[in-house]
Amino acid sequence: MNRHGFWRDVVKHRTLLLMLAPAVLYFILFAYVPMAGIVLAFKQFNYAGGIFGSPWNGLDNFRFFFESGDAWRVTRNTALYNIAFIVVNNVLQIAAAILLFEVAGKWFRKITQTVLFLPYFISWVVVGAIAYNLFNYDVGTVNVLLKATGMEPVDIYNTAAYWPVILVIVSAWKAVGYGTIMYLAAITGIDTEMYEAAEIDGANVFQRILNITIPNLYPTVIILVLLAIGNIFRGDFGLFYNMVGNNGLLFSSTDVIDTFVFRSLTTSNEIGMSAAAGFYQSVLGFATIMLANWAVRKYDKDRALF
Amino acid sequence: MQNKKKSAMLVLTIVMALVLFVTACGGNNGAQDGNQMAEGNKAPAAGNGGTDTSEELQLKIVMVGAKPVDYDIVFTELNKKLKGKINATVEAEFLDWSDWTQKYPLKFAANEDFDIAYTANWAFYNDQALKGGFLELTEDMLSKYMPQTWAAMPKVAWEQARVNGKLYMVPNNNTEVTDKSVIIREDLRKKYKLEPVNSPETFAAYVKTVAANEKGMSAYGAKAADGWKWHELDQILLEQQNEWNLVDYNIPLAYKLDDNTGKLFNVYDTPEFKSLLDYYKDLADNNGWSKNVVSNKNDVWQDMKAGKVASYAQNLGTVAANVAEARRDTPQIEMAIADLTPDKKKIGAISTQNGMAIHATSKKVERSLMFIDLIQNDKELHDLMMYGIAGTHYEPVGDDKYKAGPSAANYTGFSNWGFNSPLNRTDASYPQEAIDMAAEWESKLYNFPLETFVFDDSKVKNQVAGVGNVMLRYAIPLEYGLIKDRDRGQEELLKQLKAAGMDEIQQEMQSQVDAFLAVQK
Structure with a gap:
């Protein structure tokens, strides 16, 4: 009986299922199948043995990470940066989306949207080069301007304290356009009757935003934030590596798990040790997302991811 | 029928050719062999025919x-000749400089289909040999399939290429001194009436004077951000000056060249290092280099050519090529090569500086070895591989020199150095002072028992990873004079190294050194 019902459902929803198929296939191929490679984290990899034939070596691969004494620092940095990125980027994205929605001119809206979106397509390598030309001490634009106006130049590349701010700004600059479009789509989906009703009741722009737009955005915000939280222990390697590079003076405030691992293993190419670091990030990420989802569930069952 | 006949003829020719090599080599050894062979003297075939080359093969090289x-253009020409000689053609794949360090290990990890790979002590040789990426080469194989190389290569070169007693590489056959020198702006030195630069002190005077007087110019240039864990002058001012040798550039452990017991010490924990820090700090405080040197992303040589940098340190070969290039492209700038440690012992490059290895899973081992043999020893093929097509990419000058041809730039910049051999030509525009300097260096070449020692870090790889990280984070800024309090900086560096497991590395390395020396005695 049951099976019959299952097949009837398949036939009935065939178009939808077909549309879903590429995504499912993608995840099976690139997320589930490679998962078996996780065993590498516990192995002494060699080419003769390959992934499954290499000898086991227990927790040896994890030692470099924890014995260095840097594990806590880089894990903390990674989490804090990602929290800052999530908060700042989402607030800016929502703000930009609401502003764009409220602005009437169609042309203005389109152009602004494009300009905001543009940085998203610039590669981190290029962003890193732009940053160097802006910030370097001798001939950087910022310092040339400072000197021209008679002020003392700032030694940005040798001062760790500036970097959290710089990195958050750069990340926002690059990510705002993309998120804005998602939120704009969500806002466009809000029932216009609500706005009409509010207007008739005499609500002004701010009241409309505060009482209609924002509450209606909650589900989108929660989903996007939950998805982002899953990656909270994964540093954006492109961002950190290209902005900071191998500048040891900045590591105290800019080193994230990914750059640390890259630096440690780039000369030794120990696949097992890199796998161990990836495994560590995945476990932490999994724990965080479970926790976050549980918290959301407790607050409102319908809004949790699962 | 027709086909069969053709291939039979081909086999015959190849066997003949091969025999020719084998017999020609037996007679006299040494570098000149190749020359004679290329002329293709038709000595009567004798002895064993050896290898079956009836099947046409395509060899893949990384x-x-x-x-x-x-x-x-060049490889089509090369393949025409190769086909006649060993019935094989080659196809090369190039891993660009920008990301070769990532791609190279992946080629092996993914077990891609290739037969020969360029390798070197700085290009994963030990790493891949220990991981089983390369095929072990036995003396039988070498003497059978590459008789010319076997005869021409000094025995010590093979010995130097062994990893844990096993050979995985056909090293290049080339003597070279590894000492570094600096290139300076001779016109600026004259302009400020400075003494000739030939010591750390005269170099400091040069850097400080240029920094003080030439606005918008960096007196010394370095690319400190590319992952190198030392100040770019360290090899000159720390190693050459004190006659030390660092075992592995990822670990700050060295021994004295004349110390036969091979006692290792932490170079960061020496009075010599401390006084070098003072030297560097003095230069840094006098704006000798950019304050943001560790974030520099520019090509130092290009900056120097553009007049934005007034000195940098490199291998003699590179620096000499730079000088030649500058004389050609920017005659208004006068450059000179300076040796800051002229009276010190010189260290020779060990053979693994460049070489070719066979992929462990290659099914065309014999032909691959024959190919390497030909390229190293056949004058015609060697010239093609190294310099391209005569008249296009280079103009031969006599038998051992060449001039850059009209499109020299279209065939250069990749690791054909793996085939270096005594057949190499030198650039006719190569500055005479560099040739003289190299000759003088070679006369001061110092050989020592630990020359060929290679550290196997597999037991302490966790600590090595940690130590490398500490060097980048604490040593580099300290050496470039970016830390105000040097004493505290050095203390912190030593403390962090200890925490990262420096002592265990030292113990492990010392025990390997002792074992190595014990076997040699």
Whole structure:
């Protein structure tokens, strides 16, 4: 009986299922199948043995990470940066989306949207080069301007304290356009009757935003934030590596798990040790997302991811 | 029928050719062999025919460096000749400089289909040999399939290429001194009436004077951000000056060249290092280099050519090529090569500086070895591989020199150095002072028992990873004079190294050194 019902459902929803198929296939191929490679984290990899034939070596691969004494620092940095990125980027994205929605001119809206979106397509390598030309001490634009106006130049590349701010700004600059479009789509989906009703009741722009737009955005915000939280222990390697590079003076405030691992293993190419670091990030990420989802569930069952 | 006949003829020719090599080599050894052979003297075939080359094979080679523009032209020509000689053609794949360090290990990890790979002590040789990426080469194989190389290569070169007693590489056959020198702006030195630069002190005077007087110019240039864990002058001012040798550039452990017991010490924990820090700090405080040197992303040589940098340190070969290039392109700037440690012992490059290895899973081992043998020893093929097509990419000058041809730039910049041999030509525009300097260095070449020692870090790889990280984070800024309090900086560096497991590395390395020396005695 049951099976019959299952097949009837398949036939009935065939178009939808077909549309879903590429995504499912993608995840099976690139997320589930490679998962078996996780065993590498516990192995002494060699080419003769390959992934499954290499000898086991227990927790040896994890030692470099924890014995260095840097594990806590880089894990903390990674989490804090990602929290800052999530908060700042989402607030800016929502703000930009609401502003764009409220602005009437169609042309203005389109152009602004494009300009905001543009940085998203610039590669981190290029962003890193732009940053160097802006910030370097001798001939950087910022310092040339400072000197021209008679002020003392700032030694940005040798001062760790500036970097959290710089990195958050750069990340926002690059990510705002993309998120804005998602939120704009969500806002466009809000029932216009609500706005009409509010207007008739005499609500002004701010009241409309505060009482209609924002509450209606909650589900989108929660989903996007939950998805982002899953990656909270994964540093954006492109961002950190290209902005900071191998500048040891900045590591105290800019080193994230990914750059640390890259630096440690780039000369030794120990696949097992890199796998161990990836495994560590995945476990932490999994724990965080479970926790976050549980918290959301407790607050409102319908809004949790699962 | 027709086909069969053709291939039979081909086999015959190849066997003949092969025999020719084998017999010609037996007679006299040494570098000149190749020359004679290329002329193709028709000595009567004798002895064993040996290898079956009836099947036409395509060999795949992995090279590092950018694919030369005229790759197709040169390799088509090369393949025509190769086909006649060993019934094989080659196809090269190039791993660009920008990301070869990532791609190279992946080629092996993914077990891609290739037969020969460029390798070197700085290009994963030990790493891949220990991981089983390369095929072990036995003396039987070498003497059978590469008789010319076997005869021409000094025995010590093979010995130097052994990893844990096993050989995985056909090293290049080339003597070279590894000492570094600096290139300076001779015109600026004259302008400020400075003494000739030939010591750390005269160099400091040069750097400080240029920094003080030439606005918008960096007196010394370095690319400190590319992952190198030392100040770019360290090899000169720390190693050469004190006659030390660092075992592995990822670990700050060295021994004294004349110490036969091979006692290792932490170079960061020496009075010599401390006084070098003072030297560097003095230069840094006098704006000798950019304050943001560790974030520099520019090509130092290009900056120097553009007049933005007034000195930098490199291998003699590179620096000499730079000088030649500058004389050609920017005659208004006068450059000179300076040796800051002229009276010290010189260290020779060990053979693994460049070489070719066979992929562990190659099914065309014999032909691959024959190919390497030919390229190293056949004058005609060697010239093609190294310099391209005569008249296009280079103009031969006599038998051992060449001039850059009209499209020299279209065939250069990749690791054909793996085939270096006594057949190499030198650039006719190569500055005479560099040739003299090299000759003088070679006369001061110092050989020592630990020369060929290679550290196997597999037991302490966790600590090595940690120590490398500490060097980048604490030593580099300290050496470039970016830390205000040097004493505290050095203390912190030593403390962090200890925490990262420096002592265990030292113990492990010392025990390997002792074992190595015990075997040699």
